[in-house]
Amino acid sequence: MATKKIIAGNWKMNPVSTKEALALYSGIKKNSARLKQTTAVVFPPAVFLATLRDKGVSIKLDLGAQNVFYEEIGAFTGQISPLMLKNVGAKWVIIGHSEARASGDTDLEINVKILSALKNGFKIILCIGEKTRDAQGKYLAVLQEQLEKALVNFPAKKLGQLAIAYEPVWAIGKDATGVETPDGFLHNSIVIKKTLSQIFDPKKAKTVPILYGGSVGVKNAESFLVAGHADGLLVGRESLDIASFSEILKIAEKVK
Numbered sequence: 001m002a003t004k005k006i007i008a009g010n011w012k013m014n015p016v017s018t019k020e021a022l023a024l025y026s027g028i029k030k031n032s033a034r035l036k037q038t039t040a041v042v043f044p045p046a047v048f049l050a051t052l053r054d055k056g057v058s059i060k061l062d063l064g065a066q067n068v069f070y071e072e073i074g075a076f077t078g079q080i081s082p083l084m085l086k087n088v089g090a091k092w093v094i095i096g097h098s099e100a101r102a103s104g105d106t107d108l109e110i111n112v113k114i115l116s117a118l119k120n121g122f123k124i125i126l127c128i129g130e131k132t133r134d135a136q137g138k139y140l141a142v143l144q145e146q147l148e149k150a151l152v153n154f155p156a157k158k159l160g161q162l163a164i165a166y167e168p169v170w171a172i173g174k175d176a177t178g179v180e181t182p183d184g185f186l187h188n189s190i191v192i193k194k195t196l197s198q199i200f201d202p203k204k205a206k207t208v209p210i211l212y213g214g215s216v217g218v219k220n221a222e223s224f225l226v227a228g229h230a231d232g233l234l235v236g237r238e239s240l241d242i243a244s245f246s247e248i249l250k251i252a253e254k255v256k
């Protein structure tokens with residue numbers, strides 16, 4: 001049986017008002033009501049989670065948080081604990097996003113955040129990706145190292161709570177310096193799977209979904225899912241547009 005595709009919308013630091021967040025969430029919720037083959041999840045800024053949850057979570061559209069702290073409670077100014085996120089309806093959490101790494105998340109912090117999120121029952125999207133691409137394939141060592149360091153002490157029996165998003169940093173956002181191809185993703189996802197099978201039992205490692213992220217939109221979603229064999233997509237900018245994100249959900253629903 002084909003597993004469900006995961007379509008995740010990372011809203012990043014958008015929008016600026018609760019009203020806009022509600023409108024975006026409601027629009028996507030309406031268009032995800034009939035999904036069968038697709039797991040849809042949106043990651044709004046944490047300040048909006050409680051309001052969106054209170055407006056009626058949908059069983060077809062999960063809520064997630066864009067980051068999480070590793071401690072559960074205490075004197076940690078500015079941090080958000082996994083217990084708090086659970087209490088406002090988040091079921092998923094993104095850890096290791098390149099933008100969070102750029103603002104200070106280290107490999108060690110990413111590892112302890114993952115272990116804490118795991119303990120608290122979250123589904124985790126671990127983001128990895130190289131900053132620059134070289135023709136010799138040296139960048140693959142970056143992916144391997146990010147995986148190995150992030151997954152220290154990760155219990156294999158909890159692999160059902162893990163997905164990996166491959167997001168080459170140079171392909172992210174409106175200032176992207178290049179585009180990843182479905183073939184390029186496929187190649188790198190094989191390296192990711194191989195690395196996972198060196199860390200865990202290969203049979204169990206095979207079950208971890210590998211998502212693609214980096215300038216994904218209506219135009220290229222299908223090619224990453226079909227030609228690139230991606231198990232899902234982590235969408236940035238186009239997840240802020242109801243029509244575009246809904247169309248990507250529709251595309252995922254159709255692919256086999």
Ligand code: 13P
Pocket residue numbers: 010097167171172173174213214215216234235236237238
């Ligand atoms: P864009 O789709 O805007 O390139 O963002 C990708 C991303 O970083 C998703 O987490």
